[in-house]
Amino acid sequence: MRSQTNLPSRSGTLKSGTRNPTPGRPRDPKVHAEILKAASAILLEEGFRALTMERLAARAGVGKTSVYRRWSSLSDLVTDLLEEANNAWPMPQKQCDTIEEDLRTLYRNWITGMYGAGKIIPVLIAESVQNQELAKLLHEKFFLPRRHLAMARIERAKQRKEVPASVDARTVVDLLMGRMWYRYLITGDKVRLEDEDKVVSILLKGVTP
Numbered sequence: 001m002r003s004q005t006n007l008p009s010r011s012g013t014l015k016s017g018t019r020n021p022t023p024g025r026p027r028d029p030k031v032h033a034e035i036l037k038a039a040s041a042i043l044l045e046e047g048f049r050a051l052t053m054e055r056l057a058a059r060a061g062v063g064k065t066s067v068y069r070r071w072s073s074l075s076d077l078v079t080d081l082l083e084e085a086n087n088a089w090p091m092p093q094k095q096c097d098t099i100e101e102d103l104r105t106l107y108r109n110w111i112t113g114m115y116g117a118g119k120i121i122p123v124l125i126a127e128s129v130q131n132q133e134l135a136k137l138l139h140e141k142f143f144l145p146r147r148h149l150a151m152a153r154i155e156r157a158k159q160r161k162e163v164p165a166s167v168d169a170r171t172v173v174d175l176l177m178g179r180m181w182y183r184y185l186i187t188g189d190k191v192r193l194e195d196e197d198k199v200v201s202i203l204l205k206g207v208t209p
Helices: 029-045 053-060 065-068 074-088 098-113 122-130 130-161 169-187 193-205
Strands: none
Touching: 029 053, 029 065, 029 074, 053 065, 065 169, 074 122, 074 130, 098 130, 098 169, 098 193, 122 130, 122 169, 130 169, 169 193
16 A cells, blocks of 8 residues: 655655745756756765765756756656657647557657656556555656556557457556556567557457458
């Protein structure tokens, strides 16, 4: 069972961020980017528990005030890290002619991003098992948009009579996502695009006439 523990704030208490940066001179976007880069490096090299505002300031080579001016808590910082990952890992918006092409396109996007712009996601997933607030952030800011897009593609396929109206889009998407993250997080097997194309075909054979 997940604990009810929130992400620790800069003051050491357990609370959500207020998203009210400390007023002052305009923030330098280059410094902002360097701090986020340092945060990602800490996550990948040392794990989530090592990510504190003090450690972040030292890694980025800036004063603690520069960090606190931008984020009042780790919750706010993680939100920005997820936004940065989403921006670097955009979801395919173009619709394909068939549901198989749609799902393959989305699935390939998930896989390539997981090994690229989304490298911090597995670290956050591991921590979210014990942190309910982090789990909520991951779900709302990262997984839910991808899930909804894939479900919308399946609903569109229903309208085209390409798949039966009885098909549960949520279950189909969960099977795809679950397969990918199981291999990546649990077995440690390389998730290869050529293998996963077959998974889409096998899954669709089970839900199409």
